[in-house]
Amino acid sequence: MKEKVLTGGELTEAEAMSLANLNTDEYDKLLESAAEITDRFGSRNFDSCSIINARSGRCPEDCKWCAQSAHHKTDIAVYQLVDRDTCMALADYNHRRGIGRFSLVTSGRTLSGKALDTVCDYYRELSERESGMGLCASMGLLDSEALRRLHEAGVKRYHCNLETAPSHFPTLCSTHTIDDKIKTIEAAREAGMEVCSGGIIGMGETMEQRVEFALTLRRIRPVSIPINVLSPIPGTPLENAAPLSSRDILQTVAIFRMIHPHAVLRFAGGRALIDPETQRKALRIGINGSIMGDLLTTIGAQIDEDIAMIRECGYNFETPGE
Numbered sequence: 001m002k003e004k005v006l007t008g009g010e011l012t013e014a015e016a017m018s019l020a021n022l023n024t025d026e027y028d029k030l031l032e033s034a035a036e037i038t039d040r041f042g043s044r045n046f047d048s049c050s051i052i053n054a055r056s057g058r059c060p061e062d063c064k065w066c067a068q069s070a071h072h073k074t075d076i077a078v079y080q081l082v083d084r085d086t087c088m089a090l091a092d093y094n095h096r097r098g099i100g101r102f103s104l105v106t107s108g109r110t111l112s113g114k115a116l117d118t119v120c121d122y123y124r125e126l127s128e129r130e131s132g133m134g135l136c137a138s139m140g141l142l143d144s145e146a147l148r149r150l151h152e153a154g155v156k157r158y159h160c161n162l163e164t165a166p167s168h169f170p171t172l173c174s175t176h177t178i179d180d181k182i183k184t185i186e187a188a189r190e191a192g193m194e195v196c197s198g199g200i201i202g203m204g205e206t207m208e209q210r211v212e213f214a215l216t217l218r219r220i221r222p223v224s225i226p227i228n229v230l231s232p233i234p235g236t237p238l239e240n241a242a243p244l245s246s247r248d249i250l251q252t253v254a255i256f257r258m259i260h261p262h263a264v265l266r267f268a269g270g271r272a273l274i275d276p277e278t279q280r281k282a283l284r285i286g287i288n289g290s291i292m293g294d295l296l297t298t299i300g301a302q303i304d305e306d307i308a309m310i311r312e313c314g315y316n317f318e319t320p321g322e
Contacts, residue, residue, distance in 0.1 A: 002033035005261050006040055016215055019255050020207040027251060034254035034285040037261050046315040047224070047264045047289030048306075049101035049136065050094040054082050054119070059107045061175045063163075064237040065203055065230060068107040074235035081106070081115055087122050088129065095133045097303050098319035099292055102126070103136035103159060109176070111139040116146055120153040127154030136196065141176060141184045147191040158188035161226065163199040165209035166216055172203060178216070185220050197222040198266065201252050202230035202244045210252050214259040224289060225256065225263050229270030246278040250285065257286035264289040276309070283313040 001015055022030060057078030059068045067074040091102045104119055111119065119139070126135055137150050138159035147158065163169060166178050185195050197220060201210060217225060229249060232241045256265055266289035271279065279287075292306045310317045 001258065002036060005037055005258060010218075011259055013215060016211050016255070016259055017208060019251075019258065020211050022251070027247065030254045030258075031250060031281070031285050034257040037257055038284070038286050038288065041261045042264075042286075042288045044314065044316050046310050046317045047101075047266065048099045048292050048317070049103060049134075049266070049289070050090075050099045050292055051103045051105050051138070052082065052087060052090050053107075054087065054104040055080060055106035055108065055111075055115070057107055059109070061109055061173065063173045063175075065163075065172065065200055065233075067233045067236060069236075072236045074233055081118055084122060084125070088125065091126055091130050091133070094292075095130050098307070098317060099133075099303070101134035101136050101157070102130065103138055103157075105138040105159075106140065108140055110141050110143075110146075112146065116149065120149055123150065123153035123155055141180055142187070144187045144191065147184075147188050147193065151191045151193050155193060157194040157196050157224070158185075158191075159196040159224075159226075160184050160188070161199045162197055162213065162217060162220075164201075164203060164205055165212040167212060168203070168205045168209050182220060185222075194224075195220060195222045196224035196226065196266075198224075198226035198228070198268070200228040200230050200269070201249070202241060202270070203238060204241065207248070207251065207255075211255055211259075214256050218259055223263060224266055225260060226266045226268035226291065227253065227256065227287070228268040229273055231270045231273060243273060246275065246281075249274060249278060250281055253282050253286045266290055279309065280313055283310070283315070288315065 001011055057068050057076055058070050060070055062071040063069055067076045094102055123135055135155050136157040136159055137155045160181050162178055162181055169178050185197060189195055229244060230241055232239045265286045267287050268291045292303050307317050
């Protein structure tokens with residue numbers, strides 16, 4: 001299977017599913033195969049991004065993993081759109097630290113009206129101020145017109161996670177579907193934007209369902225795939241979810257690399273729950289991007305610590321002035 005991928009082929013569904021249940025020797029070979037594929041196809045320039053929780057809480061969707069759902073009782077901050085000065089200051093800080101991309105993320109099913117007008121204004125100003133920084137957006141299930149406006153304002157990449165396998169998603173959310181997400185993703189691409197789409201592991205899915213998830217993502221061909229590890233948040237239905245083992249995490253990363261040899265695999269939420277050695281192994285076998293700094297409703301790793309680990313693992317990460 002490794003040779004098939006290295007020579008430009010794609011794994012069949014049966015081949016991919018065979019990676020779900022491995023003995024120790026097969027598991028070790030999977031990790032080495034994924035590392036070789038990463039070395040062949042992955043850039044050594046680490047793909048970094050940062051996000052700002054630009055509107056928080058009161059979301060009408062009932063996603064079981066999410067602290068921002070109005071269906072759950074959590075202690076997160078609740079606020080409307082952040083002000084312009086806060087947005088610009090955070091973008092400038094991250095740009096000066098060498099972060100390559102910046103995204104506004106808003107809670108809620110979608111974004112429209114005055115709120116959409118405001119974020120488009122923010123993006124137009126960011127396009128002028130932060131030359132060279134890629135601008136991304138994550139604003140739910142937008143329609144074609146809203147996506148077109150964001151692209152015209154300077155957004156180059158739209159983020160919409162599928163979250164998990166189609167067979168598992170209905171057990172976690174009843175207010176929208178994966179098909180709703182795919183429709184938004186297709187509209188974003190038609191509007192001229194690249195697509196970033198991944199999800200969360202550790203929500204009760206099987207390894208076979210993670211393979212199903214990776215194969216579903218292959219249908220939409222995202223250039224960037226965030227891999228979140230569930231951070232159980234008190235007050236959500238998944239607050240008592242069992243933590244994943246290091247083997248679970250690394251096997252998942254390796255499977256995603258076998259199925260997506262050219263995509264950026266991006267560590268996102270939940271990295272604080274992963275020990276440093278497992279993170280380093282993940283960087284060797286497939287992870288070549290990351291969301292850095294604070295995340296949405298949980299704290300991410302510190303930027304300086306991230307940069308040090310990234311460089312230790314052989315990736316290039318330049319900061320202004322170097």
